[in-house]
Amino acid sequence: MKYLSWAYLVALFGFILLPVVTLVIFSFQDGRLPVPPFKGVTFEWYAKILTDRAMMEALGNSLIVALLSPLVALTLGFLAASGLARVVLPGSVLMRGLLIAPMTVSYLIIALGLLQMFNQIGIRPSLLATGIGHVVINLPLCFAILYAAIGEHQKSALKAARDLGAREWQVLWFVAAPMLTPALAAAFFLAFTFSWDEFIIAFLLTRFDVTLPVEIWSMLRSGLSPATNAVGSLVFLVSVIVVVALELTLFRKGSK
């Protein structure tokens, strides 16, 4: 029984991780195709990728969007969550529902809607448009995480701060934000990974200044190559770093 459960565990992790492991291994393939047999180790593909101007530009664009759009989403989500947690307004439930609603809509629909609206108001498909799109998908996430994190304990601390003479921005800056640090960090890192990996919105809302997933997609159209594996491995590495950072911040919260 004991061996069986271990075997199950190994099989489980194998199933989850094997595709990624294969991807990483064949990014070092000393040959033209990322398929077995493995012919030896080379860093040629990584060198090729890292010197590819278009690829590096896309990487830069991705980083800009993945860092800035979560910050905007986080700020908006934080203000919305603090506001809705503080006062009971007529229609609070409806407002919370509306804020979270975009989560249930597919990215494709959101992207199409944004594309039409941007056309109307004259925003060209660009990095800015993609960034706005990513704020739209990440705001519900940030709001939901932060709203859930504001408990009775926080509420009474905020009340105490107001009672002691703090103005509303001081309450948010000196008390609410520091008390919500773990939740803010979790929301930021999650939003970062979502924005970093996002393809559909970036594909529909960019034209020349594409993000990395869009660049990888156009690269795939010209056929398989260990170079795609190399890019994939790099993207994966960034995601792993973010997840580890997330884990550490959440872990800190748990040990408190």
Place this chain on the structure above:
Amino acid sequence: MTADVHVKAVEHRFNSFTALHRVDLQIAAGEFIVLLGPSGCGKTTLLSIIGGFLTPSEGQVLIGGRDMTHVAPKDRPTTTMFQDYALFPHMSLRDNVAFGLRMRGMAKAARNAKALEMLEMVGLADKAARRPHELSGGMRQRVALARALAVEPDVLLLDEPLGALDLKLRRQMQEELKAIQRRVGTTFVHVTHDQEEAMAIADRIVVMNHGRIEHCGTPEEVYLTPKTMFSADFMGETNRIPVSPAGAGVTSQLGLLAIAPAEGTLCLRPESIGLTGAFSLGRATLVEAAFYGSYHRCHFRPLAAPEMLLTAHLPQGEHPRPGAEVELFGRNPVVLAPVAKAAA
């Protein structure tokens, strides 16, 4: 540093529920007032209205003679000590206590010195650099008190601050609160449902029920001469004996009693019944007795009214034995008229 509070005909409604019915209350500067009552009696609502967290549906709140009815909490000369302390977990004790001064724009050195002085007052100066989660409940309590007093409010509002502490610590904190209040001279308005706590600390007790003030007076007045049946019962146990006037005294199931003629219910505290006293309650048999340390708690069955059971607290020295027949006497009689009960 201190101010009087005048609550004028304050009425407060939550949707269809009326939490306060035209409450009038005058609190003198420097007074220690306790709002006492069961949960849902409106005491916390009244405190929130004085603190500015609620705006009354009708009526006015004057603090130091100024109308504060529509002034936000941050602009009032009041601070609140919250039930769950509401300390800022990410700040040291010193920063917690200095927070109000920081919001008032006091320079860092000055506010830290003041914060240390306040922590000194509550005996926590050596822990100034600690965080709240490193402290026990009683210590957090003191930090909350120091933080609320650091800004030198005219009125300190305390929302059941001792509710979460164990009995021994609560008694100790009551004494400290009282001592600190005497020292700083600030008006304290304290909310509790514990009548012993109220009597231990209050200059005046405001007994509340169903959104109305039942009785307002010193602990002695409220305990010994309650105005309504509710405040008589809430302040402690009572024996109730219906009486009606008869000549120079009253008549009851126990026979003629030598007290001032009145119609209503005679209320006697258990400790007001004993083997000696001002007037006779007739003979009775002891049904059972239990030793409570500082007194014997005894149940007597009067010979004249065997269906009635009187509870008496007899002093330690006396050794009542179940079955014994003794003559009982009463002291401090209070007769509550039936009309008073109907009005309440």
